[in-house]
Amino acid sequence: MRKVWVGLALAASALPAMAGAQQQQPGDDSHGAGYSDTFSDNLRPDRPRERRADPIERKDFDEVVERMFQVADTGRDGLVTLAEFQGMIAARKDQAISERFASIDADHNRAISLDEFNRWQHSFGSTVLDADQAGGPAQVQVAEVVMANPRGRNGRALSRLVEPLGSTVITAANTDYDAGTSLAELIAYEGKRFEAADANRDGRLLPNELPDFGEEETETAAATAEPVQVR
Numbered sequence: 001m002r003k004v005w006v007g008l009a010l011a012a013s014a015l016p017a018m019a020g021a022q023q024q025q026p027g028d029d030s031h032g033a034g035y036s037d038t039f040s041d042n043l044r045p046d047r048p049r050e051r052r053a054d055p056i057e058r059k060d061f062d063e064v065v066e067r068m069f070q071v072a073d074t075g076r077d078g079l080v081t082l083a084e085f086q087g088m089i090a091a092r093k094d095q096a097i098s099e100r101f102a103s104i105d106a107d108h109n110r111a112i113s114l115d116e117f118n119r120w121q122h123s124f125g126s127t128v129l130d131a132d133q134a135g136g137p138a139q140v141q142v143a144e145v146v147m148a149n150p151r152g153r154n155g156r157a158l159s160r161l162v163e164p165l166g167s168t169v170i171t172a173a174n175t176d177y178d179a180g181t182s183l184a185e186l187i188a189y190e191g192k193r194f195e196a197a198d199a200n201r202d203g204r205l206l207p208n209e210l211p212d213f214g215e216e217e218t219e220t221a222a223a224t225a226e227p228v229q230v231r
Contacts, residue, residue, distance in 0.1 A: 056154050056161070056205040058194060064148040064158050065190045068165045069183045071146050079180030080170055093142045157210055161193055 072080045074088050104112050104120045145166035150158045163169055165186070173189035174181045195201075197209050 054153055055207075056157060056210075058191075058198075058203045060154065061158065061161065061194050062187050062191070064150050064162050065187050066183060068146050068148055068162070069186050072165055072170075079178075079182055080165075080186075081180035082167055082170055084180070085165075085167060085170055089142065089144050096142050157205075157207070161197070161205075161210065162190060163193065 069080065072085050072088060075084055101112070102108070104116055106116050106119070145164035147164040148159050148162040149155070169186075169189065170181045173185045175185055175188075193211075194205065197205055197211050199209060
């Protein structure tokens, strides 16, 4: 009888281990169809599921290019000339200079006294002693390009795919060599980048089709370009 009790005790102690082994068997459907360890891990609160970008449609690409064109077409005549573009950049520089002057001219009498200049420079602390930072930490850099900066899940990819609009692009896109670059010419010029990446010619770019322009190029462009918000 004692041997029987010992045997029953050993069998009972083995049951939890057997149950655990059954739960860990590969291909087990006890959790329901479609269950996998990877899927379970993705649902952990400390590991949010990765969001993939949507395919980039050609119409979305063209819309970003059109927004850039509208910013540069200050005359609203359907053409962007070099003189027009350079005038827009010059106007932005003038605005930045005016705003800097106003920040120093405390009494707003359109004149800067030595006292006002001293107070402005001292507001930067030790930076005033650095010749490379004489203008203060709030220096404004006016970019000489207009860069698309669309928002949304595809914003980063679109901003890398669309070439910033500058004097060089305006000249290269003006294929009929008339007074300026039209929207159609700009879309055709920019579209070559889209078409080069669209290997299967289906009018859309999947994430794996996007060219790698390099992080350094992207960060440099983002730091110096005038943004155009595309929502």
